[in-house]
Amino acid sequence: MIKVSDITKVYQMGAVQVHALRGVSLQIKKGEFVAIMGSSGSGKSTLMHILGLLDVPDSGHYQINGQEVQGLSEDARAGLRAREIGFIFQQFNLLARISAHDNVALPLIYGNAPGDKTPDQLLERVGLGDRKSHAPNELSGGQQQRVAIARALVNGPPVIMADEPTGNLDSESAADILQVLQELHRSGLTVIMVTHDPEVAAAAERIITMKDGQVLSDTKGAGGTAESRSGNVESRRDGSSSLRRKPFREFAALLAQASRSLSANKVRTALSMLGVLIGVAAVISVMALGAGAKVAVEAQISAMGANLLVVQPPRPKSRGVSLGAGIVSRLSASDAGVIQDSIEGVQYACGSVNGNVQVTFDGNNCSTEARGVELAYETIHSMTPQAGRFFSEEECSSRARVAVIGTTVYEALFDGQDPVGQTIRINRNTFEVVGLLPDKGSSASEDENDQVLIPLSTAMHRVFGEDYVREIEIQVESADYIDSVETAVVALMNERHRVTDPENNGYETRNMAELQSTMAATSNTLSMLLTGVGGISLLVGGIGIMNIMLVSVTERTREIGIRKAIGARRNDILMQFLVEAVAVSLCGGALGIALGGGFCLGMRQFAGWAVAVQPITLVVALTFSVFIGVVFGLWPARQASLLQPIEALRYE
Incomplete structure (x- = not known):
């Protein structure tokens, strides 16, 4: 034999x-x-x-x-x-x-x-x-x-x-x-x-x-x-x-052995998980906060209106007297109608004025913003009331004292009563509430629900005493028309109001699409920066796993010799230690996801921050944590697999 x-x-x-x-x-x-x-x-x-x-x-x-x-x-x-x-x-x-x-x-x-x-x-x-x-x-x-x-x-x-x-x-x-x-x-x-x-x-x-x-x-x-x-x-x-060898049986046995080995050194295992846990939690939190900020920005821009241009009066850039005769150009209430009727691609145009006011009802009062608008404002900003109605064209032309209030104003004044048909006072003027605006959400900088809408003519002549509008909002039919409409509107306003120096004193426009793109890019840059910080944490966690696994290989050299003596191949030893490294990083990743998700929920609940935890974020974080375990566990596992059986058995 x-x-x-x-x-x-x-x-x-x-x-x-x-x-x-x-x-x-x-x-x-x-x-x-x-x-x-x-x-x-x-x-x-x-x-x-x-x-x-x-x-x-x-x-x-x-x-x-x-x-x-x-x-x-x-x-x-x-x-x-x-x-x-x-x-x-x-x-x-x-x-x-x-x-x-x-x-x-x-x-x-x-x-x-x-x-x-x-x-x-x-x-x-x-x-x-x-x-x-x-x-x-x-x-x-x-x-x-x-x-x-x-x-x-x-x-x-x-x-x-x-x-x-x-x-x-x-x-x-x-x-x-x-x-x-x-x-x-x-x-x-x-x-x-x-x-x-x-x-x-x-x-x-x-x-x-x-x-x-x-x-x-x-x-x-x-x-x-x-x-x-x-x-x-x-x-x-x-x-x-x-x-034949049974891969499923072998893998199940490897998992069981990894569990026993890791549970036998609980403190060391927990410390090696900590780096991955913090890294994954940081990545989850940062990406959720970044995505939430992006959603909030998009919601704010959307609340302003889709494909929206805003025209504002000139802001003189040259010193001294401008515009030839020294007359300061303004926007008139009739400009909105001219823009809508004469420029191709314009769907709606609406002038507006606004200012801070004090609103009272039955002993309750609040400070809010009153905005005078035209009928098109309801369509441009999707402001169809959830209760009651918007004011009519006749009410706009007759300077009627009617108002549509936001939900924040409603909560401050009415204590759950039906506001429609009630009479409120706006800066000593009485107004009838004809509608309650939909909930448009809020951010840390602005509350879209904290406002009162009234007819433009009423706001100009009864509340603010204005002869001109502050701005004109234009809804373009599609994004393809924005550039051409923007050019045409500026040219029309300069011509209509006799602007002699359009380069320095011409009318200005704000493109909401560009603003949205700029804010989204800023948000993405910040998210990438913070994600990099989370990635560094994961890298540190991976190095910790490698150190722990190297110590484990040294401590278990004799065990490796025993396993090889009873028939374990190099790949068997490699897979055993690799499974342990991946198990550490996977558990750390799962706990990191839980911690990051809990942090995001806490920030939304107690700080009011916008967060959006996307499934792809969880998958990426967990996949990356496994990747960390494989990469940083591979070298120690390979070192273990290369040990000769007799040398390992003689260790110590």
Whole structure:
């Protein structure tokens, strides 16, 4: 079953070369119980490690079941080790954070074809059926070694290798373990045991004695002959084709192991999550506040009217007397009608005046803005009253004292009463309330509901004593007409009011689309800046994860060696540590989303800020947190996967 020819192994210890094996050759047949013994430094453990594919010789040949081992990749050796060999170590090498049952089941993650006994059945076989849920620190030394034996058998390997299996046990426990090994031998398994104790070696049917890296003798032991075996075990050299690996089972096992590992170091895990948590929360909050600000800006611009131009009187830019005759040009109430009738592309035009007023009703009063407008104002600004009506054309021409009030004014004056038909006083003038405006929302700088609308003629002659309008609002049919209408309106007003120096004293317009674009660009720039701050937080969190994972690799070097000894490939170790890193960042990201969402809700509830948490923001933040875990967890995971099995097992 096993054949080695002239294998050598030399260790470089500083400037000194230590020849651990010097041309060892031997054969072990299927079903033999072989004890390899010798004093410390004889090379017996090195030979065991090479036979168990945990180490490779410097020269020579090694065949197991006719397959040449020399030249195989590390992953190929791991696959062969998982199928052909079960290990029993002197130090037991059980994982401390999992139960006896989970320790026994561990090789099933990495093996292609499990044996015919379940972990529970194997624990029953070694007399620990009632202790399967206990952790290793809750078991005696003998019981831990029995768990190690069950683990070695779970994949049904034809070869069991035991490295000083009784070295850390009392005499009674040692006798029990030897009995178990003899039972395994009688069932047909090939058992190779390393020991320095002649009494233990006597339990084998063949004793190979080593000294100074060479085979000193090869004799029969007192443990019986091959003919005493009653069973037969066939090698599963091609086991990889009998049962394929199960990715879902492996991934589920990786998740369970990651959960156990992270929960075992709760404080460290929480600290490594903290950076990602803060970064994701910052990104969520910033993007939500930025999106909310953008929505608020769009709402304000929309409240002003779609495709809206605002014409204002000239503001003289030259010193001294302007406009030829020294007459200051204004906007008249008739200009709006002329603009609407004479310029192509104009849908509506509406003049307006405004000013602060005191409004009273039945002992209640408030300070608000009164705005004198024309009928088109209702359409331009989507101001159709939610109760009552807008004033009529006849009321506009007759300077009627009628008013349509905003919801803020209504709440301040009417205490829930129906305002329609009630009489209010605006700066000592009585007005009849004919309608209640729709709720247009508010921002930190302006409340669109805190106003009273009255007919333009009434405002000019009865309230403010104005002869001219402050501005004219123009709604253009479509955005395609805005530039041409803007040019035509300025030219018309300059001509109509005889402006002689239009470059310095011409009429001005404000384009709401440009204002909206400017405000949105400013909001986007601010959002990008703050998102960058959140990204830096995520970067810092990722570096924290990398540091923690590097520490974890160092602390768990022996665990990595154990996993590789029972068949774990490089990718298995890589994925295990990568899953842990991603789990940390994913949990941190999820908590960051919760924290960021809670912060946004708090700012909206208590500070009145506009926030808009968009689903794409959550997806991006969570995806980026996973990306952070993968990127910063990859290098530590790779470092873990590159560890050689024997070096990892010898750690500490």
